[in-house]
Amino acid sequence: MTGVPIDIATVWAFIIAFAVFMYIVMDGFDLGLGMLFPMFPKKADRDVMMNTVAPVWDGNETWLVLGGGGLFAAFPLAYGVLMPAIYTPIIAMLIGLIFRGVAFEFRWRTHGERNRWDVAFAGGSLLAALSQGIALGAILQGIQVDGRSYAGGWWDWLTPFSILTGLSVVAGYGLLGATWLVMKTTGELRDHAYRLTWWLLIATLVAIVAVSLATPFLQAEYWRRWFQWPSIIFTAPIPIAVTVVTLMLLKSVANKQDHRPFFLSLILFALTYAGLGVSMYPYIVPQSITIWQAAAPDISLNFMIVGVAILVPIILIYTAWAYWVFRGKVHADSGGYHS
Amino acid sequence: MFDGFDAITLARLQFSFTMSFHIVFPAFSIGLASYLAVLEALWLWTGREVFINLFNYWLKIFAVAFGMGVVSGIVMSYQFGTNWAVYSDKAGPIVGPLMAYEVLTAFFLEAGFLGVMLFGLERVGHRLHFFATLMVAIGTLISAFWILSANSWMQTPAGHTVNAAGQFVPDDWWKVIFNPSFPYRLVHMVLAAYLTTAFVVGAVGAYHLLKNSALEGPRVMFSMAMWMAALVAPIQIFAGDQHGLNTLEHQPVKIMAMEGHFTSHPDGAPLILFGLPDQEEGVLKYPIEIPHAGSLILKHSLDAPLKGLDTVPRENWPRVDIVFWSFRVMVGIGFLMLGIGLLSLWARWRGILHEWKLLHRFAVAMGPAGFIAVLAGWVTTEVGRQPYTVYGLLRTADSASPLAAPAVASSLVAFIIVYFIVFGMGVFYILRLMKAPPHHGEEGPSADIPTHAGGLTPAQGVTASAPARG
Numbered sequence: 001m002t003g004v005p006i007d008i009a010t011v012w013a014f015i016i017a018f019a020v021f022m023y024i025v026m027d028g029f030d031l032g033l034g035m036l037f038p039m040f041p042k043k044a045d046r047d048v049m050m051n052t053v054a055p056v057w058d059g060n061e062t063w064l065v066l067g068g069g070g071l072f073a074a075f076p077l078a079y080g081v082l083m084p085a086i087y088t089p090i091i092a093m094l095i096g097l098i099f100r101g102v103a104f105e106f107r108w109r110t111h112g113e114r115n116r117w118d119v120a121f122a123g124g125s126l127l128a129a130l131s132q133g134i135a136l137g138a139i140l141q142g143i144q145v146d147g148r149s150y151a152g153g154w155w156d157w158l159t160p161f162s163i164l165t166g167l168s169v170v171a172g173y174g175l176l177g178a179t180w181l182v183m184k185t186t187g188e189l190r191d192h193a194y195r196l197t198w199w200l201l202i203a204t205l206v207a208i209v210a211v212s213l214a215t216p217f218l219q220a221e222y223w224r225r226w227f228q229w230p231s232i233i234f235t236a237p238i239p240i241a242v243t244v245v246t247l248m249l250l251k252s253v254a255n256k257q258d259h260r261p262f263f264l265s266l267i268l269f270a271l272t273y274a275g276l277g278v279s280m281y282p283y284i285v286p287q288s289i290t291i292w293q294a295a296a297p298d299i300s301l302n303f304m305i306v307g308v309a310i311l312v313p314i315i316l317i318y319t320a321w322a323y324w325v326f327r328g329k330v331h332a333d334s335g336g337y338h339s
Numbered sequence: 340m341f342d343g344f345d346a347i348t349l350a351r352l353q354f355s356f357t358m359s360f361h362i363v364f365p366a367f368s369i370g371l372a373s374y375l376a377v378l379e380a381l382w383l384w385t386g387r388e389v390f391i392n393l394f395n396y397w398l399k400i401f402a403v404a405f406g407m408g409v410v411s412g413i414v415m416s417y418q419f420g421t422n423w424a425v426y427s428d429k430a431g432p433i434v435g436p437l438m439a440y441e442v443l444t445a446f447f448l449e450a451g452f453l454g455v456m457l458f459g460l461e462r463v464g465h466r467l468h469f470f471a472t473l474m475v476a477i478g479t480l481i482s483a484f485w486i487l488s489a490n491s492w493m494q495t496p497a498g499h500t501v502n503a504a505g506q507f508v509p510d511d512w513w514k515v516i517f518n519p520s521f522p523y524r525l526v527h528m529v530l531a532a533y534l535t536t537a538f539v540v541g542a543v544g545a546y547h548l549l550k551n552s553a554l555e556g557p558r559v560m561f562s563m564a565m566w567m568a569a570l571v572a573p574i575q576i577f578a579g580d581q582h583g584l585n586t587l588e589h590q591p592v593k594i595m596a597m598e599g600h601f602t603s604h605p606d607g608a609p610l611i612l613f614g615l616p617d618q619e620e621g622v623l624k625y626p627i628e629i630p631h632a633g634s635l636i637l638k639h640s641l642d643a644p645l646k647g648l649d650t651v652p653r654e655n656w657p658r659v660d661i662v663f664w665s666f667r668v669m670v671g672i673g674f675l676m677l678g679i680g681l682l683s684l685w686a687r688w689r690g691i692l693h694e695w696k697l698l699h700r701f702a703v704a705m706g707p708a709g710f711i712a713v714l715a716g717w718v719t720t721e722v723g724r725q726p727y728t729v730y731g732l733l734r735t736a737d738s739a740s741p742l743a744a745p746a747v748a749s750s751l752v753a754f755i756i757v758y759f760i761v762f763g764m765g766v767f768y769i770l771r772l773m774k775a776p777p778h779h780g781e782e783g784p785s786a787d788i789p790t791h792a793g794g795l796t797p798a799q800g801v802t803a804s805a806p807a808r809g
Contacts, residue, residue, distance in 0.1 A: 055454030058409060062450045065416050066442045072419060073439040076431020076506070083420025083427070084740040090421055091750045094414045095757050101410040102761050105403045108784070109768040148428055148504070154746040296432040297508045304436045311443040318451045325455055325462055 008302065009295035012074040013284065015308055019070050021273055023063035025176065025266050030057045032177020034100050034125025035170065037118055039196060045189050046118060048330050052184040054104055055326045059319055061097070074301060077148060078284040078294035084150040085143040086157050089135040096127030126170065133169025137162030140279065141218050145288040161214055168207030172269065175200040179262035186329050190258070197253050197261060205246060208272055212239070215279055219287055222279045238275050245271065347739045349747040350422040353754065357414050358721075359714060360758050364408030366713045369483055369529065370536025371401050372476040374563075375456075379472050383465060388779070389555050396556070396777035397540075400769055402457055402784050407765045409450075414754070422747065426728050426738035433499060433507050433515055434489045441485035449478035457784045480529065487528055491521035493729050494720065495589045507729065519589050523582035524720075530575040531716065534676060535709025537567035542706025545699035547776040556777035558693050561702070565692065569680035576673055580636070587637055590730060592651050593723035596662040598633060599623045600647040608633035608645035613667070616659040621648065657725040665718040672712040679705055 030053040040046055053060075072079045083090060103121035110117065138157035145151055178200050181193035216223040226235050245268050252260035284291045295301065344352075375397055382390035416438070419427050427435075455463060455471040463471070498514025499507045509515050541564030547557035587594045595601075599611040601621050610632030614623040634643040648656055679701055686692045724730055728738045 055458045058450040058453050059447065061409070061413070062442065062446045065413060065446055066439070068417055068420070069435070069438050069442045072416075072427060072431055073435025076428050076435055079420045079431060079435075080424035080428035080740075083417065084424050084742055087421050087740075087742065087746055087750070090417055091753060094417060095753060097413055098410040098757055098761055101413075102406050102765060105406040106764060106768060109403065109772070149424065149741050151741070154743055296435065297502065297506070299509050299512075300432040300436050303509070303512055304439050307440055307443050311447075315443070315447045315451065319447070322451050322454050325459055 007292075008298055008305065009074075009291045010282075011305065012070075012295065012301055013282070013291045015305075016067060016070045016074060017273075017277060019063055020067040021270070023060070023067050024273065025269055026060035026063055027057070028129075028173045028269070029053075029176035029180040029262070030060055031100070031125045031129045032173035032175065033180060034121050034177070035129060035174055036177050036181070036193075036196060037122035037125075040189070040192065048185055048189060049181065050104065050107070050121075052180070052330050056322060057104060059322060061101070073304060074296055075284055075291065075294040076296055078289055080148070081143070081145055081150050081285050081289065081294075082139060085152060086135040086138050087154055089131040089138065089157055093128050093131035093135070096124040096129075096131060099124030100128065129170045129173045130166045133166035134158075134162045136169065136276075137165030140165070140215065140276070140286060142286045143288070145285060161218065164207075164210055164214060168204075168211050171200060171203035171207045172272075175204045175265050176262070176269070179265045183259050183262045184329055186331060194253065194256065201246075201249065201253070204268070208242065208268075212275070221287060225278060235275075235278055238271055238278065242268065242271050344744065344748065346742050346744045346747050347736060349744060349751055350739050350742075351735065353422060353747060353751045354418060356751070357411065357418060357754055357758070359717075360762060361408070361411040361415055362713060362717055363710045364404055364411060365479070365482070366528075366532045366535045366710065367539065368401065368405050368408050369479040369532035370534075371397060371404065372472075372479045373533065374536055374540065375401060376469075376472050376476040379469050383469055389559055392777045392779065392781035393556055393560060395781040395783035396772075398457065398783050400772050403765055403769050403772070405449075405453065407762055411758075411762075420740075421750075422740050422742070423728070423738050424740035426733065428504075429506050429733060429738075430493070430729055431506070433492060433509050436509075437485050437489040437492070437516070441482055441489075445478045445482035445485065448481065449475050452478070460783060483529055483532070484525060487525045488516045488518070488521050491524045492516075492518045494518075494524070494724055495520040496729055496732060501732075507732075520582075520585050523578070523585045526578050527575070527582050527716075530571055530578055531709065531713050533567065534571055534575060535713055537564045537571070538676070538702075538705050538707075538709045540564040541568065541702045542704075543773045545702035546773075548693055549696060549699045549703070551776075552693050554776055556781075560777075561699075562692060564702075565680065565683035565687075568676055569684050572673065572676040572680045576677060579670075579673065584637065590723070591646065592648070592655065593657065593662070593720070594637070595646070595648045595651070596657050596659045596723055597666040597719060598637075599626070599659070599663050600633070600645060601659070602649050603645065603647040604634070605644045607631045607640075607642040608637070610636060614663075616663045618656070618659050621653075655726065657723050662719055662723045665715040665722070668715040669712050669719060672708050672715070675705065675708065676712075 033049055033053060037046060037049070040049060068079075071082075099120040101124075103117045103124065107117035107121065134157060137159070141159060141161050143150065143152055143156065175197065178193050178197040182190055182197060185193065216226050225231050245264055249261060249264040249268065252264060280286055282290050282292070284294050375394055378390050378394040378397070381387070382394060419434075452471040452474040455468065456475050459471065460468050492515055495518050496507070497518040498511040499509050502508045540560050544557040544559075544561030544564060547554055548561055552558075583594065583597075586597075598608075599614055599616055600608060601616070601623055607630075609626075609628035609630045611623065611626050611628045614626035614628075616623050631641040634645060635641055637643075637645065648659070679698070682698055682701070683692060686695050686698055692698075726735050727733060728735050
């Protein structure tokens with residue numbers, strides 16, 4: 001684990017990892033919010049929920065395009081191998097994203113069918129979250145590669161482990177959604193979100209433990225990385241930090257500190273995400289293709305790094321500004337952003 | 340539903356289907372975003388209420404169309420990997436960075452400022468809001484820049500070498516981006532987007548003028564749209580002709596198919612107006628043609644020789660009938676657009692622009708014309724590129740993912756069902772929004788802005804009032 005070489009491919013692995021992480025936490029909470037729709041049967045509550053994310057969801061989802069597009073650009077071989085391997089979950093995710101994406105606009109353009117677009121919003125969010133989790137599990141468990149192509153069947157992604165990761169992502173996004181609502185709403189809606197936060201936090205913790213216990217048994221390399229001396233020095237802080245953050249999270253929810261639960265949940269996500277990174281690095285297709293094997297030629301990577309270095313900070317600034325413009329809690333009685 | 344099709348045919352069908360649905364939304368939102376920026380600028384400049392009413396009216400339509408463009412675009416961005424994995428591996432080092440730049444410079448800009456544009460008029464003030472609108476409009480144009488660069492490179496590849504793994508490796512990014520057909524394609528597409536939007540706006544204006552020719556909003560819309568048709572349609576025809584000459588130079592086989600030249604013409608080629616292409620026999624049946632006019636248009640000389648498809652091995656032919664007919668549909672609509680533009684100039688001169696019912700009916704009928712022309716043009720250029728994904732270098736048959744036919748067939752069926760439901764409803768909602776005329780005090784998507792608890796005081800209510808100037 002010592003002396004990680006810093007070359008352009010490694011830098012790009014971190015950039016892609018950053019884009020995917022930004023996607024997970026940003027779209028994570030608005031997908032989670034969509035999945036919680038069935039728990040809020042009142043139309044007025046749903047209007048408020050929708051309005052807390054309507055001005056920003058599109059920007060959130062753009063990180064998914066950067067993650068996928070960046071993988072295509074920086075690691076074309078990995079993109080070409082992974083996408084056919086997780087073909088079905090990807091198609092399912094896209095279909096889920098279609099339904100929930102258009103629901104943002106359509107539900108305000110109809111009256112009689114409003115309920116139907118609410119179903120599309122909740123169902124689409126659930127389908128997208130579940131598929132993303134399943135895709136993650138399918139990649140972690142390893143996929144069959146022959147030469148420069150995927151060599152498995154089109155159902156290889158479906159295993160008990162991938163179902164477990166699928167449900168884990170659903171629970172985690174649900175937690176982000178609930179804590180976001182706690183932060184952005186008031187009154188009964190917020191109180192109900194607090195109640196849901198408890199359950200979702202328990203579900204998320206169970207999921208973290210279950211995935212953490214199962215992962216080292218998938219591949220011998222994962223086991224060595226997590227439990228063997230001396231690498232355990234580098235891996236042990238992660239579970240310790242997860243425990244500390246969880247305790248803080250429990251306390252902030254108990255004390256009803258509206259803002260803290262959301263940010264602590266984000267930190268929890270960051271920690272588990274780092275754990276995944278520890279398991280996978282330096283492979284981009286676990287145990288088959290490393291980041292160096294999959295990397296595009298240097299001239300491609302160098303060309304893009306200029307853009308990333310200049311543009312990503314600018315993007316983060318105007319994204320932060322957009323969030324700032326729509327800051328504060330949203331009330332039911334004062335209408336929404338939408339007519 | 341798709342028994343007997345192989346995986347690659349199914350992947351091509353899927354790409355054509357999802358792409359055909361997708362392309363109409365960006366074409367519409369590129370034009371509409373610019374139109375919205377112009378309307379808001381006119382409102383800020385003149386203070387006339389009609390402009391903000393029109394802005395809010397079209398903003399609601401833009402929101403629905405943009406949402407559909409976003410979701411169908413995400414499908415496109417993943418489809419390269421799912422269905423065209425070998426292409427992704429080989430062309431990724433070139434096409435990937437161009438698309439990554441599209442995301443970094445365009446998608447984030449559009450998405451980041453979209454929320455403020457849709458919901459922020461009273462939260463950020465007029466000037467900052469106009470800035471947001473401008474950023475969204477510029478974002479759509481930057482997006483067109485990169486995506487057409489990537490597409491043009493696939494049509495006229497330049498600035499690259501091929502490495503040991505069979506990947507295309509850029510050696511001069513300038514040549515890759517500004518490849519030989521790119522400037523022509525970019526101009527042609529952006530003008531097409533502007534014309535497409537102009538004809539939608541013109542049709543909506545004309546529809547309401549037919550019912551009440553005194554309404555200010557529809558009068559302004561119709562007049563603006565007709566100026567666009569009159570000024571841009573001729574420029575577009577000129578740009579298209581220049582693009583054609585460029586294609587003749589770099590993709591002659593595509594021109595042979597577009598023009599229907601199965602045989603060579605050593606003494607000057609005719610201009611073939613119509614005919615029935617027969618791929619099997621390699622002849623054009625029942626041609627209606629103007630002698631020597633083809634050479635005149637393509638080579639500016641009556642007797643210039645022109646090679647035909649008979650000089651090209653059959654396995655390198657595209658589907659001639661599709662290319663031949665889609666090209667004629669596009670050109671035909673282009674001349675109809677020019678026609679209505681000229682009629683509108685005449686009507687303006689006579690002072691009957693807002694009262695001439697026949698012109699209004701013509702404009703209503705032409706409402707979807709831009710979409711059809713964009714689709715036909717896209718079919719012409721993409722089918723004309725076949726049998727290659729990267730022209731002359733990588734065949735479509737060698738680009739696909741190692742997938743079983745049932746996998747591609749089921750995803751294709753799923754996309755067809757989902758697209759018809761979702762986009763069918765979307766078009767229905769847009770048409771319903773268009774059915775009501777813009778009126779006094781038109782509300783944007785942001786009516787009833789919430790007063791946040793965060794202690795923020797929204798700017799004074801301005802939706803219907805003139806902006807403070809200076």
